[in-house]
Amino acid sequence: MRIIRLFIAVSVLAVSAFAQLGNLNFDKMRYGEENFSYSARMLGLAGSGMALQGALGQTVANPALAVTTQKGLTLQAGFALNKSVENREYPYYDSFVGFNDYGSYAYNNNWYYGGYFHARYLLPKVLGNPLAVQAGWQPFRDFRYDYVEEVRDPVDKTDKLLGYNWLKEDGLLQMGYAGIAYRVLPKLSVGISVGFLMGDIDSTRHTEPKVGEGVYPRLDETRSRTLSGTPFLFNAGLHYQLSERMALAFAFRAPYEIRFDASVKKNDGNIVKFTETITYPTRLGLGVDYRFQNILQARVFADFYYEFWSNFSDSRLNTGNYRDIYIIRTGVEHIFFDTLPFRIGFAFNPLPQNRDLTRTLITIGTGWQAGALRIDAAAGLTNQQYFQNDIFPNSLFGLSNRTDMDRVTWTQYFLRLDFRYALFK
Numbered sequence: 001m002r003i004i005r006l007f008i009a010v011s012v013l014a015v016s017a018f019a020q021l022g023n024l025n026f027d028k029m030r031y032g033e034e035n036f037s038y039s040a041r042m043l044g045l046a047g048s049g050m051a052l053q054g055a056l057g058q059t060v061a062n063p064a065l066a067v068t069t070q071k072g073l074t075l076q077a078g079f080a081l082n083k084s085v086e087n088r089e090y091p092y093y094d095s096f097v098g099f100n101d102y103g104s105y106a107y108n109n110n111w112y113y114g115g116y117f118h119a120r121y122l123l124p125k126v127l128g129n130p131l132a133v134q135a136g137w138q139p140f141r142d143f144r145y146d147y148v149e150e151v152r153d154p155v156d157k158t159d160k161l162l163g164y165n166w167l168k169e170d171g172l173l174q175m176g177y178a179g180i181a182y183r184v185l186p187k188l189s190v191g192i193s194v195g196f197l198m199g200d201i202d203s204t205r206h207t208e209p210k211v212g213e214g215v216y217p218r219l220d221e222t223r224s225r226t227l228s229g230t231p232f233l234f235n236a237g238l239h240y241q242l243s244e245r246m247a248l249a250f251a252f253r254a255p256y257e258i259r260f261d262a263s264v265k266k267n268d269g270n271i272v273k274f275t276e277t278i279t280y281p282t283r284l285g286l287g288v289d290y291r292f293q294n295i296l297q298a299r300v301f302a303d304f305y306y307e308f309w310s311n312f313s314d315s316r317l318n319t320g321n322y323r324d325i326y327i328i329r330t331g332v333e334h335i336f337f338d339t340l341p342f343r344i345g346f347a348f349n350p351l352p353q354n355r356d357l358t359r360t361l362i363t364i365g366t367g368w369q370a371g372a373l374r375i376d377a378a379a380g381l382t383n384q385q386y387f388q389n390d391i392f393p394n395s396l397f398g399l400s401n402r403t404d405m406d407r408v409t410w411t412q413y414f415l416r417l418d419f420r421y422a423l424f425k
Helices: 002-015 024-031 040-044
Strands: 072-094 098-126 129-142 145-152 161-185 188-198 200-209 220-227 232-240 246-253 256-265 271-280 283-291 298-307 325-336 340-351 354-370 373-388 406-423
Touching: 024 145, 024 373, 024 406, 040 340, 040 354, 040 373, 040 406, 072 145, 098 145, 129 188, 161 232, 232 256
Parallel strands: none
Antiparallel strands: 072 098, 072 406, 098 129, 129 161, 145 161, 161 188, 161 200, 188 232, 200 220, 220 256, 232 246, 246 283, 256 271, 283 298, 298 325, 325 340, 340 354, 354 373, 373 406
């Protein structure tokens, strides 16, 4: 219990820490936000569990985990619900002390959803050892983002509404995958998987004046991006049972390339067509699974990832400021009354575009087992604060542009609920 209490204290402090100088909304729109937890159990452990043999959700990252002691067919289906809350504030001043405080001018609260499915079949004897195949479908990169801003006259004492600024990104790259794993030695399993991506990304950016105020829109732009071909992802991994209470794992994901056929429609109605290529980097991972040998019935997971973001490239933008990063994900799973688990997790992730900007995540989860049916649920929270220039310049509505950067508070909530059922055991 001391470990769990320390884990909670450190996690809360880290989540409440703020970072500086970011551009998270535009980065998400252009490059997407990767879905790192492919099941409720994995979210409850903050995405850790690279060495958790038999975990359906983590098998996407480490295909070797598909080999388990549970033979037959295992099915898992789940529902993911994410919430993004963005509060933008501008600095304001008075004639006495200069800078006074920040005032909120845009608050956006949006829900996004998705589903996932995994299926695994294990053959207990193939050339003397177990062999497993697994396939599934889940969200992979989420580009969705919604922003609405009221524009008001800062001089008019009635706070007159001048109009609205709108920014909307709609698109989710889904990944289907298939993998195979084999226990080559009594304690060593290896596996590989191949995934393919599908989906289109559309965005709209425009101003909308209040009717009758005589202010005309200066910006009206729509953009569409359609995948050119089918991008493929290759994953490989191994799992080694070092002892009865400890296991080690290694995972590798090859770099992958996404090509878009894109078009932009401007204010004048002209359509500009072009192609763009985004190359995402190699990822290496090491994981540990340790079980306590006492009445606690607790397991501790620790994963370390290294991503080579210095090799990241965008054919239309300069990404030379991206740097390699490391990611740490940890989790504790404590079993109560033989069947009821309590899970807590923490992840620490510096961002490649700015190492001073970090993303910390704290999660909690539980589950319930009834014969062949298992239900898992989890929730997670991340909070960041950074500074960014105004998204829409005030000159679009005849006002003076602000030169100071806005303060942005970005909070995200993650929810997972899934059901797993074992057949032909």
